[in-house]
Amino acid sequence: MATVHANGVELRVNRYRVGADGDRPVLVFVHGLGIVDHSGLAFTLGMPLATDAEAILYALRGHGHSQVVASGYRVADHVADLIALLDALGVRAPVHLVGCSYGGAVAVTAAAHHPGRVASLFLLDPVLPVPGWAERVLVMLEPAATRLAGDYTVEDVQLALGGVSRRKAAAVAQRAERLLVHTTILDDVRSEGPLDQREFARIRCPVTAAYGDRSEMLPLADGLGLLVPRARVHLVPGADHLSVFGHTRVLSDLIRRHVGLPPAADRSSRLARSAGDA
Amino acid sequence: MSTAGSTTRTDPLYESVRTTVETAIRDVVGEWYYEECQVGLDSTFAEDIQLESMEVMEIAERLIDEYEGGVDFVAWFADMELEDLIELSVGGVVDFIVASLEGTVPARVEAPDG
Numbered sequence: 001m002a003t004v005h006a007n008g009v010e011l012r013v014n015r016y017r018v019g020a021d022g023d024r025p026v027l028v029f030v031h032g033l034g035i036v037d038h039s040g041l042a043f044t045l046g047m048p049l050a051t052d053a054e055a056i057l058y059a060l061r062g063h064g065h066s067q068v069v070a071s072g073y074r075v076a077d078h079v080a081d082l083i084a085l086l087d088a089l090g091v092r093a094p095v096h097l098v099g100c101s102y103g104g105a106v107a108v109t110a111a112a113h114h115p116g117r118v119a120s121l122f123l124l125d126p127v128l129p130v131p132g133w134a135e136r137v138l139v140m141l142e143p144a145a146t147r148l149a150g151d152y153t154v155e156d157v158q159l160a161l162g163g164v165s166r167r168k169a170a171a172v173a174q175r176a177e178r179l180l181v182h183t184t185i186l187d188d189v190r191s192e193g194p195l196d197q198r199e200f201a202r203i204r205c206p207v208t209a210a211y212g213d214r215s216e217m218l219p220l221a222d223g224l225g226l227l228v229p230r231a232r233v234h235l236v237p238g239a240d241h242l243s244v245f246g247h248t249r250v251l252s253d254l255i256r257r258h259v260g261l262p263p264a265a266d267r268s269s270r271l272a273r274s275a276g277d278a
Numbered sequence: 279m280s281t282a283g284s285t286t287r288t289d290p291l292y293e294s295v296r297t298t299v300e301t302a303i304r305d306v307v308g309e310w311y312y313e314e315c316q317v318g319l320d321s322t323f324a325e326d327i328q329l330e331s332m333e334v335m336e337i338a339e340r341l342i343d344e345y346e347g348g349v350d351f352v353a354w355f356a357d358m359e360l361e362d363l364i365e366l367s368v369g370g371v372v373d374f375i376v377a378s379l380e381g382t383v384p385a386r387v388e389a390p391d392g
Binding site: 014016018019037039040042043044047048050051064065164165167168171172246248249 | 360
């Protein structure tokens with residue numbers, strides 16, 4: 001774990017590699033907006049993929065343990081952070097970006113504006129920077145911001161989060177209020193527009209997207225197919241925008257295939273082989 | 279990952295690791311909540327202590343700093359399925375660290391190519 005100064009912001013970064021030295025594909029994960037940071041992705045995808053790749057995960061500005069700045073929450077700001085972060089880490093070769101939810105918009109924009117830095121895009125239930133994308137994000141953020149700006153109780157938050165502990169609810173509410181109420185993030189998102197066709201045309205790298213087949217983001221997949229004709233789209237059965245991130249084995253296998261890594265051995269065969277080696 | 283049913287060791291190495299793990303959790307969640315949760319070896323991070331993933335990461339980072347190269351947490355987590363993460367318990371972490379320090383963690387088996 002490290003804190004890296006990039007683009008004027010302190011960003012919390014984790015870099016994982018398990019096993020032997022040598023050249024490996026570099027995967028850089030970009031997480032979604034709100035109360036999350038990169039840690040969930042680190043446990044479920046980053047570390048498992050680090051057995052064969054180098055996995056870099058970081059918390060976006062305003063999230064997790066990264067710095068909460070008062071303003072600068074447009075996609076372009078996050079892209080500038082990402083490129084500056086790669087520079088600060090000494091990663092000059094093109095990387096495989098894994099853009100999750102809103103992180104998809106960051107990853108796609110990075111590929112369009114910095115094609116020399118992006119080897120490929122794997123988009124996980126992404127928000128795509130197509131017409132109407134900001135409204136889809138605001139629908140999720142604005143109601144929460146309104147409640148957090150008014151009188152709310154921790155009990156309200158506990159209820160909204162499905163009965164979590166008082167301590168957890170208070171922590172989540174504090175983080176969310178800090179970001180949604182005390183920064184310009186909502187105004188920044190409201191001011192966003194889509195990428196235009198010329199910008200999408202700059203994306204020449206391989207693109208794979210995985211959507212839950214019940215995801216609220218799935219209608220955007222048609223736009224991806226039109227704008228990036230070579231993009232491949234996979235559907236995860238029975239998953240919506242939130243639950244698709246729990247299909248870790250499916251997603252890990254898709255990412256492995258996307259970047260040309262061997263499939264992960266399943267646990268039973270690993271255990272059997274370990275026992276055989278003992 | 280639960281240690282329910284296992285025999286808890288009382289030797290100095292185990293007790294030392296247990297204390298280190300408990301201290302890391304206590305430092306992250308705070309004394310009051312730690313006591314309220316009655317954290318024990320069978321307590322799971324997700325359900326019983328209701329930690330967020332960023333808190334689990336913070337605890338893991340403290341333990342990585344504590345044991346430096348002696349405990350390969352990343353390789354351990356890399357082999358876990360989602361359900362293992364959900365069921366991860368305090369005792370499971372203690373057992374893994376002790377096994378690592380004693381050199382009894384099986385070597386990782388690399389996935390075959392292809």
